[in-house]
Amino acid sequence: MKAKHQRLILVIVALAALIGAGLLAASALKDEAAYFYAPNDVRTKGVEPGKAIRLGGMVVKGSIKRASDGVTIHFDVTDGKATVPASFKGITPDLFREGSGVVAEGAFDKSGIFQATNLLAKHDERYMPRELQGMKYDEKTHKMKADR
Amino acid sequence: MIAEAGLAALWLAASLALLQLALATLGLAGGKSDLLGAVRPVAVAQGVLTAVAFALLITLFMRSDMSVLLVVTNSHSLKPWLYKFAGTWGNHEGSMLLWVTVMGVAGAAVALFERALSRATHMATLGGQAAISLGFYAFLLFASNPFARLDPPAVDGQGLNPLLQDPGLAFHPPTLYLGYVGLSVAFSFAVGALLTRQVDAAFARAMRPWVLGAWILLTLGITAGSYWAYYELGWGGWWFWDPVENASLMPWLAATALLHSVTVLATRDSLRAWTVMLAVVAFSMSMVGTFLVRSGILTSVHAFAVDPERGTFILALLGIYIGGALALFGWRVGAVREGAPFELVSRETMLVVNNLLLSVILGLVLVGTLYPLLTEAFGHKVSVGAPYFDRIAGPIALALMIVMIIGPLTRWRRDRIREIGRRMAIPLGVGGVIFILLAATAWGRIGILPFLGLVIALAVAVGSVAPLWKRNLRRTPLFTWGMVIAHLGCAVSLGGMACDSAFTVEKLVAARPGDRVETAGWTLRFNRIMPIAGDNWTALQADIEASRGAEEPALLHPQSRFFASPPTTTTESALLTRWNGQLYVVLGQEADNGRWQLRIWWKPFVTLIWFGGFLIALGGAMALIGRERRGWLLKWRARNAMGAIA
Amino acid sequence: MRSWLIWLPLALFLAFFGLFASGLLHPDDRIIPSKLVGKPLPAFALPAAASDRPPLASTQLATGGPRLLNIFASWCVPCAAEAPQLMVLKQAGIEIDGIAIRDARPDVDAFLKRYGNPYARIGLDARSEVQIAMGSSGVPESFIIDSKGRIAYQHVGDIRVEDVPMILDRLRNAQ
Numbered sequence: 001m002k003a004k005h006q007r008l009i010l011v012i013v014a015l016a017a018l019i020g021a022g023l024l025a026a027s028a029l030k031d032e033a034a035y036f037y038a039p040n041d042v043r044t045k046g047v048e049p050g051k052a053i054r055l056g057g058m059v060v061k062g063s064i065k066r067a068s069d070g071v072t073i074h075f076d077v078t079d080g081k082a083t084v085p086a087s088f089k090g091i092t093p094d095l096f097r098e099g100s101g102v103v104a105e106g107a108f109d110k111s112g113i114f115q116a117t118n119l120l121a122k123h124d125e126r127y128m129p130r131e132l133q134g135m136k137y138d139e140k141t142h143k144m145k146a147d148r
Numbered sequence: 149m150i151a152e153a154g155l156a157a158l159w160l161a162a163s164l165a166l167l168q169l170a171l172a173t174l175g176l177a178g179g180k181s182d183l184l185g186a187v188r189p190v191a192v193a194q195g196v197l198t199a200v201a202f203a204l205l206i207t208l209f210m211r212s213d214m215s216v217l218l219v220v221t222n223s224h225s226l227k228p229w230l231y232k233f234a235g236t237w238g239n240h241e242g243s244m245l246l247w248v249t250v251m252g253v254a255g256a257a258v259a260l261f262e263r264a265l266s267r268a269t270h271m272a273t274l275g276g277q278a279a280i281s282l283g284f285y286a287f288l289l290f291a292s293n294p295f296a297r298l299d300p301p302a303v304d305g306q307g308l309n310p311l312l313q314d315p316g317l318a319f320h321p322p323t324l325y326l327g328y329v330g331l332s333v334a335f336s337f338a339v340g341a342l343l344t345r346q347v348d349a350a351f352a353r354a355m356r357p358w359v360l361g362a363w364i365l366l367t368l369g370i371t372a373g374s375y376w377a378y379y380e381l382g383w384g385g386w387w388f389w390d391p392v393e394n395a396s397l398m399p400w401l402a403a404t405a406l407l408h409s410v411t412v413l414a415t416r417d418s419l420r421a422w423t424v425m426l427a428v429v430a431f432s433m434s435m436v437g438t439f440l441v442r443s444g445i446l447t448s449v450h451a452f453a454v455d456p457e458r459g460t461f462i463l464a465l466l467g468i469y470i471g472g473a474l475a476l477f478g479w480r481v482g483a484v485r486e487g488a489p490f491e492l493v494s495r496e497t498m499l500v501v502n503n504l505l506l507s508v509i510l511g512l513v514l515v516g517t518l519y520p521l522l523t524e525a526f527g528h529k530v531s532v533g534a535p536y537f538d539r540i541a542g543p544i545a546l547a548l549m550i551v552m553i554i555g556p557l558t559r560w561r562r563d564r565i566r567e568i569g570r571r572m573a574i575p576l577g578v579g580g581v582i583f584i585l586l587a588a589t590a591w592g593r594i595g596i597l598p599f600l601g602l603v604i605a606l607a608v609a610v611g612s613v614a615p616l617w618k619r620n621l622r623r624t625p626l627f628t629w630g631m632v633i634a635h636l637g638c639a640v641s642l643g644g645m646a647c648d649s650a651f652t653v654e655k656l657v658a659a660r661p662g663d664r665v666e667t668a669g670w671t672l673r674f675n676r677i678m679p680i681a682g683d684n685w686t687a688l689q690a691d692i693e694a695s696r697g698a699e700e701p702a703l704l705h706p707q708s709r710f711f712a713s714p715p716t717t718t719t720e721s722a723l724l725t726r727w728n729g730q731l732y733v734v735l736g737q738e739a740d741n742g743r744w745q746l747r748i749w750w751k752p753f754v755t756l757i758w759f760g761g762f763l764i765a766l767g768g769a770m771a772l773i774g775r776e777r778r779g780w781l782l783k784w785r786a787r788n789a790m791g792a793i794a
Numbered sequence: 795m796r797s798w799l800i801w802l803p804l805a806l807f808l809a810f811f812g813l814f815a816s817g818l819l820h821p822d823d824r825i826i827p828s829k830l831v832g833k834p835l836p837a838f839a840l841p842a843a844a845s846d847r848p849p850l851a852s853t854q855l856a857t858g859g860p861r862l863l864n865i866f867a868s869w870c871v872p873c874a875a876e877a878p879q880l881m882v883l884k885q886a887g888i889e890i891d892g893i894a895i896r897d898a899r900p901d902v903d904a905f906l907k908r909y910g911n912p913y914a915r916i917g918l919d920a921r922s923e924v925q926i927a928m929g930s931s932g933v934p935e936s937f938i939i940d941s942k943g944r945i946a947y948q949h950v951g952d953i954r955v956e957d958v959p960m961i962l963d964r965l966r967n968a969q
Contacts, residue, residue, distance in 0.1 A: 009492060014504055021508040024540055025515050032536035033519060036529035054531055058926050070658020070739035078926055090656060091719075091736030091745050105533070425803065432807070439814065463814055471811065474804035481800055518810070521817045 034105065039082040042108075049108045055084065055116075056103045064098050077102065077114070086114035093119055151216050151295040154204035158245075158295075161197035161252060162285035164190050165278045168255075172275025176343060181267035187274050188259040194281070195256025202236075202249040205294055209236045215301035218242065218294050224305040234318030237325075240442065240458070241294035246322060248284045250329040254358075255281065258333060264354045266346055273340030280332055283465040291461050320376060324369035324396055328434035330362025331403060335431035338424045339473055342480045347420040352413035355427065357772055359410055363403040364768040370396050371761030382719035382734045384654070384749050386645075386757055389537040394517045395437030398510055402430035405506040408499050416560055418487040418496055422503070428477060432470040433510070439466055440517070491562040498555035505548040512540045542597045549604045549642060552635055553611030575614060579607030594650040601646030608639035626774025634767025641760025647729075647753035658743040668750035670696045670731060672704075677735075677744060686710050687720070690735045690744065694724055706735040706746075730754050834944050835863075835937075836927040840917025843894040843902045850891055850917030856943025860968035861889040862961070863937040864913070865925060867897050868905035870933040876952035877909035883958065884912035888965060892916040895925055895933050936961070940968040 034052045037045075047053055055077055063076035072089045075098075086104055096102060096119055104116035168190045175183030208216050209232050212225040222239045223232055237246045255277040262270055288294070337355040341347045373396065378386040387393065406426040413423045439462045490496040516532045523530040557571040583603045590599070612635035616624060653668035665672045675691040687707040695701035704722040724731040729752035736745030839851035855863065864880060866873040884890055892913040894902050902916065919925055928937065930948070938947040938961070946968040953961060 007489075010497070010500060014500075017504050017508060018511075021512060021544075025512050028536050028539045029516070029519055029532065032539060033523075033530045033532050036531070052535060054529075058922070060926075061921050066740055070743045071656045071736075071745055091734065091747055105531075421800075429803075436810075463811075466814070467811055470807055471804065474807055478801045478804055518813060521813055525813065525816050 036103075038079040039077055039084040040079050042084055043082040047108055049110050049112075052105070052107050054103055054105050055086065055114055057084075059096070059098050059102050061098045077104065084114055085112070086116055088116040088119055090119075150204050150208055150211075150213070151297060154201045154208070155293070155295040157197045157201040157204065158248075158285070158289060161194050161201065161248075162282065162289060164194040164197065165252075165281045165285060168194060168278035169275050169282060172271050172278065175271050176268065176275065181271060184267045184271045184274075187271055191259035191274050191278070192256045194278075195252040195254075195259075198249040198252030202245055205242060205245060206233065206236050208295075209233065212305065214304060215297055215299070217296045217298040220298055220302040220305050222305070226304075230315070231318065237322050238318065241288075241292045243321065243325060244284065244288050244292055245294050246325055247329055248281060248288055250326055251277065251281050251284065251332055254329065254333050255336075258336075262354055264350050265340075266344065266350075268344045269340050269346045269351065271340075272343040273336045276336035276339035276343075277333065280336065280469060283468065287458075287461050287465065291458055314376075314380070320369060320372045323365050323372065327362045327364075327366035327369055327403075328399060328431075328438065330358055330365060331399060331427075331431040331434050333358040334362070334406065334427040335469075335473065338427035339476060342424060342476050342484075345480065345483045347413075347424055347484045349414050349417045352410045352423065356407075356410050356414055357776060359403060359407050359427075359430075360768055360772045360775075363400070363407050364765050364772065366396070366400045366403055367761060367765040367768065370400055371758050371765070374761070375758050379721055379723060380718075382721045384652075384732055384734075384747075384751075386648070386754070389516075389534050391517055392441055394513055395440050398513055398517075399430060399433040399437055401506050401510040401513070402426060402433045405503045405510070406430050408502050408506075412496055412499050413487070416488055416490065416496060418490055419500070419503075420484050420487040421481045424481065424484070425477060426503070428470070428473045429510075432466075432473075435462070435466050435470065436514075439463060490560075493558070493563050493565055493568070495555060495558040495560045495563070498551060498558050501551050502548065502555060505544055505551065509541055509544050509548075512544075513537065516540070538597075545642075546597070546600055546604055549608050549638065552638060553608055553614075556615045556631060556635065557611070571614065572611070575607045575611035578610045579603050582606045590650075598646045598650035601642055602650065605639050605643035605646055608642065609636060612636040612639055626777065627771040628774075630767045630769070630771030630774055632767070633770060634764045637760045637763025637765075637767055639760070640756050640763055641758075644753050644756025644758075644760060648751050648757065651752045652754075653750045655748045657746050657748070658739040659746055660743050665746065665748065667748055670694055670748075670750060672733070672746075672748065673701075674744075674746065680707075682709075688735065690733075690746070692722070692733060692746075694731055694733075696726075704731070704733050706733045708735050708737075725755060728752055831945055831948060834942075835939060836924070838917070838924045838927070840893065840919055840924060843892070843897060843899060843916040843918035844906055844911070844913075845899060845903055847911070847913055847916045850893065850915040852943070854915065855891065855939050858889070858941065860938060860940050860946065860965050861891060862965065863891050863893065863939055865893045865895060865919075865928075865930055865933055865935045865937075867895045867933045868901040869897070870895075872952040873934045874905075874909050876934050876954075877912075879953045879955060879958055880912040881910045883953075883961065886962060888962070889914050893919050893924060895919050895922055938964050938968050 032052065034054050036054045036056060037047060039055070039057050042055070057077040057079045060076040060078050060083060063074075065074045066072070067074065071091075072087065073092065074085065074087045077084050077086050086106075088104070088106075103120040104114065105118040105120070106114055106116035109115050168187055171183055171187045171190065175181060175187065205218075208219055209223055210229065212223060212232065213219055214225075218239065218241050222242070223235045227235065235242075237243045255274060258270075258277065259274055262273075265273070334355050337351065337358070341351045373393065374386050377388060377393075378384075381388075406423065406429075409419050409423045409426055412419045439459065442458060442462060516536050519532050520530050553575050554568065554572065558568055586599060586602060612632055615628065616632060655665065655667040657665055659665055659674045661674055661676045663674050665674065671694070673693040673695075675693060677688055677690050680687050680689050687709040689705050689707045692704040692706070693701045694704055702724050704724055706722040707720040709718045709720055719734055719736075722733045724733075729750060732749040732751060734747040736747060739745050835852045835855055837852045839853075840849055842849040855861065862883060864876075866876070880890060890912045892915070894916055897918060897920070899918070902918075906913075917924070928945075930937075930950075934952050936949040936953055937945050938949075940946045947964050949957070949961065
């Protein structure tokens with residue numbers, strides 16, 4: 001009888017823990033999962049300030065401006081339909097250039113500027129077709145050479 | 149000829165696995181447990197053949213045999229021998245062969261050395277191991293043949309990828325693989341015990357060394373992987389909650405839970421069904437992890453060849469083995485007798501709580517890892533990153549750490565809360581004092597999680613050695629020492645994590661050569677920047693002199709490296725290790741008019757994270773040796789006693 | 795109660811299994827679906843990017859059968875890997891037009907000489923304006939344009955050998 005009671009208590013505690021965990025996961029996912037937005041989605045749907053999202057698009061040519069501290073940059077992200085101002089403090093990835101694609105992680109501040117905490121350049125250095133491994137790329141002449 | 153011999157060895161091993169499965173099935177169905185005598189040599193032969201096949205593949209790589217496709221695509225005659233050697237498993241086919249080899253050798257070991265199990269369960273276990281192996285043989289032979297020839301042979305190989313030429317990377321994946329596959333043995337044990345309905349203490353004692361061994365390797369693999377990501381990525385973090393990292397964390401969580409529940413089963417004969425369940429889950433997580441990594445269905449920063457076809461194959465294996473084992477569980481577990489009862493206030497209960505918390509973390513990590521896949525099925529693109537995982541795993545892990553203090557100080561079977569409270573007095577007191585001290589000095593300046601982390605880490609550090617209190621230290625068994633060291637390792641690691649997130653000082657500057665940068669008590673003098681050339685790369689290297697107080701200044705050389713083939717840029721961070729922390733410097737791009745971006749972190753006690761991980765593995769090794777030695781000693785004494793009687 | 799609890803793990807696993815299977819069935823999921831699919835091409839008129847090929851304007855793409863519009867650059871490594879597949883498509887009778895991004899004529903000429911020239915017309919998009927307007931975020935990318943000048947499909951990244959049948963299939967369906 002007593003052993004049965006105790007087993008019951010354990011089962012109830014376990015179930016309570018599982019349900020609690022499920023609720024925790026649901027609420028955490030609701031708050032923390034970062035949705036992917038293009039600038040036009042931002043314009044049409046709106047994103048509340050402070051909500052973590054991923055912003056993807058192209059860095060507008062001529063828009064990168066470096067602040068006087070040398071480590072903060074301001075740039076515009078566009079998808080051809082809308083343009084969003086963004087800012088990032090840190091070391092930019094090598095493939096982050098004007099006119100190239102970027103996915104920025106971060107959130108909008110109150111003034112509508114996207115404060116990026118992390119930049120992922122698209123088609124980055126990890127993107128390498130298997131067929132080309134072992135070939136050389138000449139930065140100056142922009143030519144490919146077989147490495148054999 | 150070597151490649152053909154390797155392929156032949158593989159086919160032969162696969163047919164032996166089939167024979168092994170058939171014999172075991174026959175023996176079990178007909179109730180003829182003497183067939184074990186036939187199953188065992190087959191298992192041993194299968195293990196030897198896989199080892200031969202793997203050795204032959206190594207030979208092909210060491211000889212740079214360019215008529216073998218795998219060697220051509222993954223090696224190069226000019227590679228240093230170490231990387232030729234490591235190149236054997238640094239690719240999909242080779243790593244699957246390693247997987248099969250470890251399974252075969254482990255099966256042979258179970259056949260040769262297992263004595264505690266009943267003949268029927270032993271035979272069923274070997275049958276289970278053969279069944280799993282068969283699936284992977286099929287995968288290897290039909291979908292990823294490592295011995296495929298290239299006709300005509302290539303002049304030289306293509307695999308001179310400099311990023312993969314890193315000693316850490318050469319030995320990190322196989323360590324994890326050994327851990328994953330070690331769990332397959334636990335899985336086979338569970339399946340075997342379910343088939344014969346003999347889930348008891350003897351079964352747990354037979355399974356325990358395999359669980360411990362796999363768990364040690366997983367711990368080492370994860371620790372090494374974390375350090376690799378820390379210094380190689382140059383982002384200053386040590387865990388990124390990347391799908392590939394989670395894929396290794398999930399089997400570890402399951403194995404940790406299993407390790408504790410198998411101890412309950414071995415010592416007290418309780419938690420029978422649960423332990424079997426965990427053994428199934430642990431290896432399932434290994435396979436799910438491999439599947440996630442190999443199929444490329446989740447985006448990750450770690451590059452792997454994306455191949456949906458192979459993904460489908462692994463998914464099919466996953467379905468057969470996990471689905472089959474879980475169905476067997478549902479069908480058979482009702483027949484497993486209930487284990488020994490225990491009181492609510494007992495070490496058993498504490499271990500149940502441990503298992504529950506670990507399972508909850510495992511479940512939440514799994515959900516977070518797969519959530520992007522789920523939303524994608526409904527057309528939303530979502531990424532789940534560190535904020536989610538930190539928020540859910542942090543508090544639960546802290547609760548787990550508190551249970552870690554209480555558990556070892558609680559008696560088996562029955563205890564009194566007042567007694568436990570008395571034994572807990574010192575760790576709780578230490579925790580309280582630290583809490584007050586920290587609250588007085590740093591309240592509001594550090595986050596709540598790091599704050600609690602520091603308090604709990606110190607309490608656990610004291611609590612973990614409390615089981616040694618008033619004991620004769622020389623006569624304390626080695627496995628008790630193992631537990632103490634492993635728990636202490638958890639405290640050390642947690643302390644490192646908490647210090648890192650609470651006290652790290654980060655500075656991001658644009659500096660000209662000649663400038664001085666002051667941060668966290670360090671003075672960094674940026675002397676100059678110069679181009680340097682390595683074997684297959686060129687780099688811009690900063691020359692930085694770091695000094696602190698009266699210490700001798702040290703030189704730091706962070707680099708920005710460019711590799712020509714394939715064209716890649718990597719940041720090589722510079723680390724300066726002191727007893728109380730690490731200085732971490734990354735060189736960025738040229739900002740403007742001669743200024744260079746520098747990112748500097750002072751990370752107090754960050755090295756404790758990996759030192760703790762090492763301690764955890766060391767504790768595991770001590771427990772493993774302690775248990776096994778005890779077994780040998782008992783056997784030896786029994787034999788001597790027999791001899792004396794005769 | 796105990797009896798259904800026992801089957802819970804299997805049920806959970808089957809749910810996950812279904813999820814994995816659905817993830818595998820959509821291997822292209824990582825490509826951000828273009829908002830422009832089904833829409834007409836944005837209007838543009840680009841100067842010639844190569845010395846032996848005519849320039850390219852959006853009006854030319856709206857006539858005739860379905861065709862492939864390939865966005866590439868001579869400085870782009872994956873574009874070189876893609877070149878043989880484009881040649882295969884050309885030999886299959888597909889009309890391919892190209893847009894060279896942030897490029898210069900001598901570089902494009904050299905690139906085409908080295909890797910083959912599958913293009914009927916090549917426009918030079920020196921400032922990525924057309925590329926941005928088309929919702930493309932990198933090179934290489936390929937668009938299938940149907941006979942009415944609408945975008946039928948966007949292929950992000952290089953066309954691999956295994957993609958060729960799929961591309962041919964989509965071209966056939968884009969009448």
